[in-house]
Amino acid sequence: MSSLQNISLPGPTITPVSKPFWDSVAAGKLSIQQCNSCQEWVFYPREHCPHCLSDDLTWKEASGSGSLKTWSVIHRAGHPAWQDRTPYVVGIVELEEGPSLLTHLLVKEEDLAYKMKVKVSFEVIENHTLPFFTKEETQ
Amino acid sequence: MSNRLQGAIIGIGELKPVRYSEGKTTLGLIAEATRLAIQDAGISKEEIDGLLVGPQVGETPQHVPATVSEYLGINPTMSNTVDLGGATGPGMIWRAAAAIQAGMCETVVCVLANKNEKGEALRSPNRNPIREFDVPFGASGANTSYALLKRQHMEKHGSTQEEFAEIAYWARKNAQLNPNAIFYGKPLEVKDILQSPVISDPLHLLEIVMPVAGGAAVVVTSEEKAKKSNKKPVYLKGAGEKITHRAVSQAPDIDALPFSYSIPHALKQAETYIEDIDLLSLYDCYTSVVATTLESTGLCKPGEFGEFVKNHSFGHDGDYPLNTHGGQLGFGQADLAGGMSHVVEAVVQLRGDGGNRQIPNAKQALVTGNGATLSETTALVLGGER
Numbered sequence: 273m274s275s276l277q278n279i280s281l282p283g284p285t286i287t288p289v290s291k292p293f294w295d296s297v298a299a300g301k302l303s304i305q306q307c308n309s310c311q312e313w314v315f316y317p318r319e320h321c322p323h324c325l326s327d328d329l330t331w332k333e334a335s336g337s338g339s340l341k342t343w344s345v346i347h348r349a350g351h352p353a354w355q356d357r358t359p360y361v362v363g364i365v366e367l368e369e370g371p372s373l374l375t376h377l378l379v380k381e382e383d384l385a386y387k388m389k390v391k392v393s394f395e396v397i398e399n400h401t402l403p404f405f406t407k408e409e410t411q
Numbered sequence: 412m413s414n415r416l417q418g419a420i421i422g423i424g425e426l427k428p429v430r431y432s433e434g435k436t437t438l439g440l441i442a443e444a445t446r447l448a449i450q451d452a453g454i455s456k457e458e459i460d461g462l463l464v465g466p467q468v469g470e471t472p473q474h475v476p477a478t479v480s481e482y483l484g485i486n487p488t489m490s491n492t493v494d495l496g497g498a499t500g501p502g503m504i505w506r507a508a509a510a511i512q513a514g515m516c517e518t519v520v521c522v523l524a525n526k527n528e529k530g531e532a533l534r535s536p537n538r539n540p541i542r543e544f545d546v547p548f549g550a551s552g553a554n555t556s557y558a559l560l561k562r563q564h565m566e567k568h569g570s571t572q573e574e575f576a577e578i579a580y581w582a583r584k585n586a587q588l589n590p591n592a593i594f595y596g597k598p599l600e601v602k603d604i605l606q607s608p609v610i611s612d613p614l615h616l617l618e619i620v621m622p623v624a625g626g627a628a629v630v631v632t633s634e635e636k637a638k639k640s641n642k643k644p645v646y647l648k649g650a651g652e653k654i655t656h657r658a659v660s661q662a663p664d665i666d667a668l669p670f671s672y673s674i675p676h677a678l679k680q681a682e683t684y685i686e687d688i689d690l691l692s693l694y695d696c697y698t699s700v701v702a703t704t705l706e707s708t709g710l711c712k713p714g715e716f717g718e719f720v721k722n723h724s725f726g727h728d729g730d731y732p733l734n735t736h737g738g739q740l741g742f743g744q745a746d747l748a749g750g751m752s753h754v755v756e757a758v759v760q761l762r763g764d765g766g767n768r769q770i771p772n773a774k775q776a777l778v779t780g781n782g783a784t785l786s787e788t789t790a791l792v793l794g795g796e797r
């Protein structure tokens with residue numbers, strides 16, 4: 273589909289609230305918010321804690337480790353710019369801290385397993401850095 | 412104060428789905444579905460004093476009830492936009508009854524319609540936080556979201572591709588008795604479904620609903636007015652609703668999705684049991700939705716829908732009639748109006764107007780609606796008798 277080759281991959285639409293997240297990702301760190309009132313960890317970034325509605329949230333570096341809750345190998349991309357990269361894998365990772373996030377997995381299809389341990393891996397896609405996840409190697 | 416819902420459906424109007432509409436407007440389709448519904452109810456448009464519409468995404472983002480009222484030439488004393496994705500249709504029915512009970516109006520038109528033009532651009536450019544935290548990773552659209560839920564079910568419970576394919580098989584089979592269905596005349600075998608292209612693994616093409624143009628309208632009125640109707644009224648006996656999340660990454664566990672609240676609530680309010688339901692009119696944008704919905708009805712335990720679908724038959728003459736109009740998988744999905752097709756079929760069956768797909772002696776139906784990714788859920792119990 274040559275007409276689509278000039279469509280660029282959609283990057284994050286950064287807001288003032290989410291900027292610390294993307295700044296940390298650009299610096300190779302995964303930071304998420306923690307509530308100072310109830311101590312729960314929070315993702316996606318926001319101004320209020322969804323557990324207690326406190327607005328006292330602090331950005332902290334997360335472990336970057338989690339487990340794979342589910343995944344999909346995408347053959348027909350929902351966004352045309354991603355079609356050239358199919359098949360690729362997206363999934364939902366539950367971080368050690370508790371919150372879940374949707375991410376891109378750099379894991380071979382045959383290695384994907386329910387609840388497998390994964391860790392963050394920062395990848396530069398076009399002009400932006402994104403927190404992808406990869407298999408956590410066990411010693 | 413009694414919390415028994417009071418309201419009855421006296422009119423239905425449904426447009427035959429077409430793959431693509433040409434030169435149609437959503438307003439025009441809304442008016443056409445409304446005209447059919449009030450004709451069916453045997454009332455004049457002057458008798459409509461309530462209007463519930465859906466969000467016309469990308470067309471009329473605000474003032475939708477006023478825009479539709481003006482187009483229809485009505486002056487409702489209660490109107491609103493119900494915004495629950497695929498749960499909007501069922502969500503409208505109990506809201507209509509509640510507004511009638513509150514004394515704000517007596518006869519409500521609940522209407523949803525959608526045009527579908529070839530090559531039309533994707534709608535809703537801003538879907539934050541999904542746009543910011545899902546799309547950059549390569550996850551866009553409902554196919555991926557529902558694939559993630561299906562994969563989780565398969566991994567957690569050991570459910571199989573064949574078990575999910577059975578659901579699409581029955582939808583197609585039932586659509587063969589509905590000449591209005593988009594897949595009428597096009598039956599499928601389980602193997603066809605399993606051999607269809609994998610779109611977003613583990614979802615196959617033929618497990619995914621077909622977008623069409625169409626629309627549906629339902630007239631809800633007071634029980635007093637329904638008694639004078641020339642159509643057999645269909646009563647709202649119970650409703651349940653629950654919302655848990657928006658983005659699929661924030662969904663609760665596969666066994667704790669919100670139907671596990673809304674369906675039991677509807678049955679309890681109707682003072683009935685799932686065993687006494689004659690039609691399961693279950694929202695089916697994807698096979699995986701029917702699987703988890705069945706598990707929320709109590710007919711089978713979480714994780715056990717596969718065993719259930721293998722051991723039962725789901726035609727109008729089966730032991731568990733399910734989506735006798737073909738479901739959306741067989742009938743087509745006219746965007747938000749797809750959810751209303753499950754209400755319309757329940758009315759058809761409870762009136763006894765099902766013709767060659769009539770369920771013998773159908774007295775009660777369970778109708779479900781689902782929006783976003785099993786996020787917004789509504790369940791209704793409808794009955795042919797009060």
Ligand SMILES: [Zn+2]
Nearest residue numbers: 307310321324
């Ligand atoms: Zn808190």
